[in-house]
Amino acid sequence: MRALLTVFVAVLSLLTIGNSVFFAAPVNVEFWFHTSNVQETDAMAALVEKFNKENVDVQVELVNVAAASKAEFQEKLMTAIVGNVAPDLVYADPQLISEWGPAKGMFIPINKIAPVHLLEADDIMPAAKQVLYVRGVWWGLPFRTDSRGLFYNVDMAEKAGLDPSKPPKTISELDLWAQKLTIRDPMSNTYQQLGFFPYKHNDASGLLYLWMFGGEFFDWDALRPTLTKYPANLQATRWIQSYAERYGNLSPKSTDFINELHAMRIDSTSALASYPIQKPALRFLIGEIPVLEGQQPVTLTAGVSLGIPTGAKNPEAAFKFGLYLLSTDTQLAWWESARSLPVRLSAIRRMGSRVYDRRELVLVQLLPYGKTTPPMGNVIRDAFDKYQVQLRALTMTPEQVLQEAQREAELAYEETFPL
Incomplete structure (x- = not known):
């Protein structure tokens, strides 16, 4: 009975309009971000600001987590999840998300939050999806990649x-x-x-x-x-x-x-x-x-993905912001600002005429052949x-x-x- 009530309340809290989600009351999303790359930090701040202006129902708070290393960031994240003070969304290695999710129960399966047909689309790089899909469950949303x-x-x-x-x-x-x-x-x-x-x-x-x-x-x-x-x-x-x-x-x-x-x-x-x-x-x-x-x-192809930790207060709103970051226009804007490669193929195709450095073009053209490391x-x-x-x-x-x-x-x- 409690499970049915939870689902009913979740449904009442949002209205579906086409492929978008609109929340009846303003919702805040705490988004943990960690990188040593200043260009990427500035690019993400600009994307968050744009999203907040365009979405009155969801407001994202970008938290640049101070950590000397990736390991320190992961330790802080684990402490927050265990202490039941987890953020709503994190920017983390997909291998971490797809290990901590099924093995430790520290991430919420995307399947439980919203329909995942958008993640299964052919428009997303196969390698970026593969690492997040473990034993029939989606554990995160792909965001950016790279190439060698x-x-x-x-x-x-x-x-x-x-x-x-x-x-x-x-x-x-x-x-x-x-x-x-x-x-x-x-x-x-x-x-x-x-x-x-x-x-x-x-x-x-x-x-x-x-x-x-x-x-x-x-x-x-x-x-x-x-x-x-x-x-x-x-x-x-x-x-x-x-x-x-x-x-x-x-x-x-x-x-x-x-x-x-x-x-x-x-x-x-x-x-x-x-x-x-x-x-x-x-x-x-x-x-x-x-x-x-x-x-x-x-x-x-390595890269970074988005995960919704267990204990997140607003997982549906976090998913909405995640879909925004995965949209073609946002992916293209990310690349233009951060010079970091997107995972959406439609964005990569639109990059073609804007890549002026032939060295970068070689790396972009290799993306369809990309492989990644597993959980x-x-x-x-x-x-x-x-x-x-x-x-x-x-x-x-x-x-x-x-x-x-x-x-x-x-x-x-x-x-x-x-x-």
């Missing part, structure tokens, strides 16, 4: 006699470029310049390389890692080790590309925005991520990353690395997502 490509130094390529207008597209071409762009000092036997080394890129700790060879590391239906299932994963891991065999057990830094010690690096749209500011004189272009011959292009993807990533240390030291075989990483990650998934 092969960044390469133009000056270094020209000096090596390579054509910067024709970057490597296959693994064999990448290997060839890496060799030609590597300069070793014969006196000290150290590298003055390294062409490429598969370590410390923006590559999900090496999991991206498995996709480059046509492999997969996760079964989305079973919610289990698949590191040992696909022969392509072993082929990719052998390729990673081949670089250690050729160049030694190196530990490059993520800053080596911008410091012009590395000629090539896999990086994302955020790097494209920051590199010209950090080092204006750096001449670089972006190509597709090289793949094994015969494989289709691929990119890693608890950090568990697979950390396990694979840990054993790559021994892989590069040549103290573990590629087979052993995949077996140990699979065993470790599988135990964690069995505990969190029991069958």
